[in-house]
Amino acid sequence: GQNIDQPTEMTATEGAIVQINCTYQTSGFNGLFWYQQHAGEAPTFLSYNVLDGLEEKGRFSSFLSRSKGYSYLLLKELQMKDSASYLCAVPTRSNDYKLSFGAGTTVTVRA
Amino acid sequence: GAVVSQHPSWVICKSGTSVKIECRSLDFQATTMFWYRQFPKQSLMLMATSNEGSKATYEQGVEKDKFLINHASLTLSTLTVTSAHPEDSSFYICSARDELYGTQYFGPGTRLLVL
Secondary structure: OOEEEOOOEEEEEOOOOEEEEEEEEOOOOOOEEEEEEOOOOOOEEEEEEOOOEEEEEOOEEEEEEOOOOEEEEEEOOOOHHHOEEEEEEEEOOOOOOOEEEOOOEEEEEEO | OOOEEEEOOEEEEOOOOOEEEEEEEOOOOOOEEEEEEEOOOOOOEEEEEEEOOOOOEEOOOOOOOOEEEEEEEOOEEEEEEOOOOHHHOEEEEEEEEEOOOOEEEEOOOEEEEEO
């Protein structure tokens, strides 16, 4: 099965940078997803990493190291609207489409 | 692109009634869709995997006769909560897998309140 670990909470100031780490253990690997979920809303897709390295999308970047079972989501130039829960997810088995989610990291951005 | 819709967004019903929730992929085809449930301040819980043209696969502990899933086309899956009870009140969210990019996109969710 999957064992996905991410910090429970993080707090940062507007304009700062936050790095949310995620470690996982999986039998077979078929990519890692990051989602953002605002309170009371459904998750929205942020990124999908299949290969090692950093992928940048505007203020958000995601990094993957398959050999270390490690990923991080980097949020730059934080804005108040970035206050949300950030979910790390991996498919439950290789070639299986079901996602196993981490418990989520609640990021609070303060003025 | 990659938009998933759900309808209705809110539903309030009496105990014992059935409620149908629709999930549509608007600009892509989805052989596989998923149904989740989320209680306040808890993680997403996968209920079932919906496969177009075949029976859904339910997670352990989820009653297939209570949560009926139909995936009749490549863009539509429905979840029917039969004989709903107050404990079924929750936030139901669907997702659809974009076959081309392998990414799952979520619908906006449906809040169900059973009185």
